[in-house]
Amino acid sequence: DAGVIQSPRHEVTEMGQEVTLRCKPISGHDYLFWYRQTMMRGLELLIYFNNNVPIDDSGMPEDRFSAKMPNASFSTLKIQPSEPRDSAVYFCASSKPWTLANTGELFFGEGSRLTVL
Amino acid sequence: AQSVAQPEDQVNVAEGNPLTVKCTYSVSGNPYLFWYVQYPNRGLQFLLKYITGDNLVKGSYGFEAEFNKSQTSFHLKKPSALVSDSALYFCAVRARNAGNMLTFGGGTRLMVKP
Numbered sequence: 001d002a003g004v005i006q007s008p009r010h011e012v013t014e015m016g017q018e019v020t021l022r023c024k025p026i027s028g029h030d031y032l033f034w035y036r037q038t039m040m041r042g043l044e045l046l047i048y049f050n051n052n053v054p055i056d057d058s059g060m061p062e063d064r065f066s067a068k069m070p071n072a073s074f075s076t077l078k079i080q081p082s083e084p085r086d087s088a089v090y091f092c093a094s095s096k097p098w099t100l101a102n103t104g105e106l107f108f109g110e111g112s113r114l115t116v117l
Numbered sequence: 118a119q120s121v122a123q124p125e126d127q128v129n130v131a132e133g134n135p136l137t138v139k140c141t142y143s144v145s146g147n148p149y150l151f152w153y154v155q156y157p158n159r160g161l162q163f164l165l166k167y168i169t170g171d172n173l174v175k176g177s178y179g180f181e182a183e184f185n186k187s188q189t190s191f192h193l194k195k196p197s198a199l200v201s202d203s204a205l206y207f208c209a210v211r212a213r214n215a216g217n218m219l220t221f222g223g224g225t226r227l228m229v230k231p
Contacts, residue, residue: 004160042223043161043207056218091160103149103168104211106219108160 002026004109006092012115018080021112024073025094033106034067034077035091043091049075082116089113119144119212121222129228130198138193138225140208150191151209151219152182161207167191178202198229 005024013019025032033048047057052069060067064083069075079086089111098104120143130136142148149168153161165176172184182193191208205226209219 043221045218045220048218093160103166105151105163105166106153106161108153108162110158110160 004092004094004107006090006109006112008112009110010113010115012117013082014117015083016081017116018078019082019086019114019116021077021090021092021114023075023077023092023109025075025092026107027073028096029094029107030072030097031095031104032069032075033093033095034075035093035108036088037091037111038088046077046090079114082114084116087114087116119148119210119220121208121210121220123206123208123222123225125225126223127226127228129230132200132229132231133197136193136195136198136202136227136229138206138208138227140191140193140222141189142191142208142210143189144210144212146213149211149213150182150184151211152176152180152191152193153207153209153221155205155207155224157204164193164206198227200229200231203227203229 007022030051034046036044046059047067049069067077091108091111093106093108095104095106122141151166152164154164155161165174167174167184175181180195182191184191205224207224208222211219
């Protein structure tokens with residue numbers, strides 16, 4: 001199993017540019033989560049999907065952020081326009097549904113480190 | 118609403134000594150509790166969980182955690198620390214009616230010195 005795959009691993013861009021982060025969840029995982037990690041705010045849940053449908057996007061900081069999951073094997077997080085305060089590590093995670101046999105542990109990707117100059 | 122508190126930003130321990138990383142939680146009803154570890158420049162990795170049953174749960178790399186319902190705590194422990202245990206540790210809680218959504222604590226950096 002390849003695990004959760006994120007790209008790019010590192011992105012450096014200038015303020016005002018569009019940024020797109022990509023995630024491929026583990027096959028068979030119905031849940032997909034986008035988190036943001038910063039020194040100041042720790043680990044924040046931005047949005048999560050169940051069966052490709054956004055369930056809770058209350059953590060998305062503002063309208064500049066959008067996320068999509070067009071199919072079960074791909075999701076994107078887009079920032080347009082980007083700002084220096086968006087600099088962070090963005091993690092994607094996936095999990096199976098919570099059942100008696102499976103307690104829904106999250107599997108994280110390696111993260112995308114975004115720097116906005 | 119569910120929440121997790123990790124009161125220590127950093128824990129320092131000498132190699133070979135026991136370690137404890139503290140976690141307290143707040144949730145309606147009985148909780149599901151988790152510990153994750155993050156090594157530098159890596160994603161979080163699952164370490165152990167408490168779902169039900171024995172209050173002492175054992176996980177990867179010799180770690181264990183004790184669920185204490187009266188104190189609403191789930192402290193992470195290891196009898197003998199290794200330098201390679203140095204990492205960022207996150208406690209997380211899930212309420213039993215919260216779907217798959219975990220709430221993470223702020224993280225505690227563990228530094229094990231030789």
